[in-house]
């Protein structure tokens with residue numbers, strides 16, 4: 305979306321208590337709406353320190369009667385790359401977490417810290433938080449380090465790692481400047497095909513789960 309179309313943002317949702325319905329903005333993509341963020345949100349971390357429900361603000365906002373009931377099937381919460389109060393709010397509110405992992409040297413190190421945090425959040429606030437999966441991304445298969453990161457990730461995390469890998473692909477990096485998703489910008493690009501394969505993989509997992517529940 306065009307950043308100029310932001311009036312209210314997730315800052316107003318979390319800090320000012322404005323309902324989600326007021327914040328959502330339609331996009332060019334059918335059936336996708338966005339609750340935009342602005343740089344205001346970067347100060348939220350400090351402003352929230354004294355708030356007793358500081359870890360539950362997003363959960364409260366999404367489960368409020370005027371919040372989640374907006375006919376939304378899925379809510380994707382895009383997190384900052386660091387572990388802070390905003391990330392904690394997301395993990396407390398979420399059913400599951402999808403972890404993008406860049407195929408670089410320090411990637412796995414950051415991941416073990418994240419796994420510890422997920423365990424703590426489960427104990428303290430959200431026992432049913434699942435890990436949806438770990439997605440290897442920005443992957444260059446000619447690079448031996450990237451191959452090593454993939455092997456390590458699959459060895460240590462097993463089935464948590466999605467089979468689908470998103471390759472480094474210039475079309476993915478071009479798409480945002482046109483404010484459209486890469487799968488509309490260049491549907492047959494390697495990046496688009498990877499994201500579609502990821503969607504199929506996730507849908508297939510749910511179909512298996514449903515089947516298993518029915519059989520049981």
Ligand SMILES: Nc1ncnc2c1ncn2[C@@H]1O[C@H](COP(=O)(O)OP(=O)(O)OP(=O)(O)O)[C@@H](O)[C@H]1O
Pocket residue numbers: 383384385441442443470471472473474476477478480495
């Ligand atoms: N598979 C890819 N191939 C090439 N470029 C990519 C790919 N994925 C993302 N990029 C580019 O890398 C940059 C960072 O991507 P993105 O914004 O998705 O990462 P992020 O971790 O969410 O960053 P931020 O911390 O800013 O939110 C962007 O310029 C994006 O276009």
Ligand SMILES: [Mg+2]
Pocket residue numbers: 382383384
């Ligand atoms: Mg991001």
